[in-house]
Amino acid sequence: MTEAGAKAWFQQNVSRETFERLEIYAAALTKWQKAINLVSATTLPDLWARHFLDSAQIYRHSGETAGRWLDIGTGGGFPGLICAALAADDRPGRRFTFIESDLRKCSFLRTVAVEMGLTVDILTRRIEDAPPQNADILSARALAPLSKLCGHAARHLAPDGTALFLKGATHAREIEEALETWSMTLDIIPSQTAQGAVILKIGDIRRA
16 A cells, blocks of 8 residues: 555544544654664654554454553564554553663654553563563554464463564465464464564463
């Protein structure tokens, strides 16, 4: 999808208030990118198509529960901040927590969340050092191999929680490797933004 097409998709599919929040986010990210590497510089001209829309697609697979959403390795805010913006009008009872170890990125996340009118909790910690979060939903994008993500999910998910991981074309190999040490329920959902990419919807994660 083109950048203009992605932006038009949001205008047609989210509320005016949500779209305005996303515009604030885009402006802030472009501004802060000059000082902090929040996204790859080559993808900045395609922000809405490469990052916003890619992150937004997992929201529809998160279910209807209010619950607690934990985004790990949040970085510049993907997918967590996009999903928090979508939930602000759609499911205001959802509580969002981000875990990010980079202090400067956490400063960005706190600043832009306030500008967007969102209430989120941000932990400046390594994922493996943070206290278990007992999250209902756990998300991550472009963070680590699936086998390592399963370890993070086992630590931070509630017993009946769901993990949503955005993965690229190498997902089949990652699944095979992860199943050597982990058992899980797994749904593979084709990505709507990148050919060969998928969303992995995972539950009941246990050591094999």
